[in-house]
Amino acid sequence: MQPDLECVNLTRRFGDTVAVDNVSFEVPRGSFFSILGPSGCGKTTIMRMIAGFLEPSAGDILIRGGSVIDTPPNKRPVNMVFQHLALFPMMNIADNIGYGLRRAGMPRAEIATKVEQALERIGLPGIGERKINELSGGQKQRVAIARCMVLEPDVLLLDEPLGALDLKLRERMKVELKALQAAFDTTFVYITHDQSEALVMSDDIAVMNEGRFEQVGSGQDLYYRPDTAFVAGFVGDTNRWAGRIERTEGDGIELRTDSGMLMRGAAHGRVLSAGDRAEIFVRPEAIRIAHSAEELSHFDNQMTGRVGSILFNGAASRIIVQDSSGNGEIEVNLPQSGEFSTLTRGSEVQIGWSGAQGNCFAAAVS
Incomplete structure (x- = not known):
């Protein structure tokens, strides 16, 4: 089966600094793929190139077989959940989730149906009229994902979305995020410096260091069969x-x-x-x-x-x-x-x- 996402010889330079150095990988359809590494290793730069916010210095990005290098961010079949969620406090939950659909010109009745279906899938049915500030941190996280998923992206990008949560909620959200990914059956590409998040949720993990991938494999592979000293010391x-x-x-x-x-x-x-x-x-x-x-x-x-x-x-x-x-x-x-x-x-x-x-x-x- 054709992968949902393929990056080929992806490179990004900032002046004389090589932030991403000739990285190639594939993400199978419907999988949960994480890029794990320390701050400054280049993982967020990769995500921003996939989303279209940064242009690669070299290489190609393909989504379901088609290059998106020349496609602007708002036309790419991807969506992104940021660490600080960026929910609109002046809107209720339903309006937050349906925001992208309204921008796309979808009829109001169809938006209402899709929003309610999304609320069902994230386990929050019937609360569309409530305000964002009435939700817990975990509920806000689910609403942010639902807002992206109603647009039916081929790939959902998540940039350290659990970083602002307290420890107990973060532990619970690891399990919930994996369940949400399975419920929506959408490819997730997840960026984190937290090895526990990557190990718990991912089908495959890429460990990144200084702009390159050290190893790509399952959590078990990385933990028990590390390829490099960096992976052995960083994972676990x-x-x-x-x-x-x-x-x-x-x-x-x-x-x-x-x-x-x-x-x-x-x-x-x-x-x-x-x-x-x-x-x-x-x-x-x-x-x-x-x-x-x-x-x-x-x-x-x-x-x-x-x-x-x-x-x-x-x-x-x-x-x-x-x-x-x-x-x-x-x-x-x-x-x-x-x-x-x-x-x-x-x-x-x-x-x-x-x-x-x-x-x-x-x-x-x-």
Whole structure:
């Protein structure tokens, strides 16, 4: 099936600065696609080019197979939800949603029907006469989406729309946005710097850094099978050690960290050699905690440490272990069994993990 959106060798320069550097990707019809990256990486520039607010320096943008490079923003089959929503406070809900339809000259009766259908789809039937300031933050978010969706765009662009919401509402809206995308069966392209938003909602995610895509894939791919050190460090929480490789055997490596500890990891198909500078990334949930070293004898990485901090967060609680050899702090997830709930700061613990869980990458050359 032809993709809803295709960007081909997309480039944007601002003077001598390359904000987007030869980026190509496709977004399948009816999918939820996110572009995830830190501030200033170029993700909003891509969205503004798709919307037509910026002209590419090079490359092409196709929507359902047709180039829109020469099409003005108001003629493109896309619509956009901004972070601050831009709802009209002087209009009621129905007039906000029907605004674009009135601009398009649609008959009043048909507008009323479409508006009520949109309200049904966003779970707010029968409230068209209410004022915008009578709505909660989450309801305003849904109205902003409905205002875009009544225009039946091929692609809906969302520019960090949850950024202005409080934490609890943001968590709920992640689930609601995904449900709305499925209800409207429209392609969503979502811009965010929040990895949790991207992981929860997206079918596919592009991780962007310094104008380029580092990796495109599912949330599981990015989290468990990162292609680059940047993706490994940016997506999810992780422990990170730098050092020099002493030995390789098949996919396994031994790395002497800069603080002197010998650590085992895995190259996972990457070409690494003895003598190379490298980094190892280990997820907190991959590290096991025990009362004695014997319990961890099956792990090829083990150490003794003391609890430096306890980060209580219910089932997601963690401890920060300070290694007795001076190798820094290590984040470790606490088991949900509650077996270690009596740990206090300064308690001695044993930790261990499998070398296969240590994702190893060549260190960036500075």
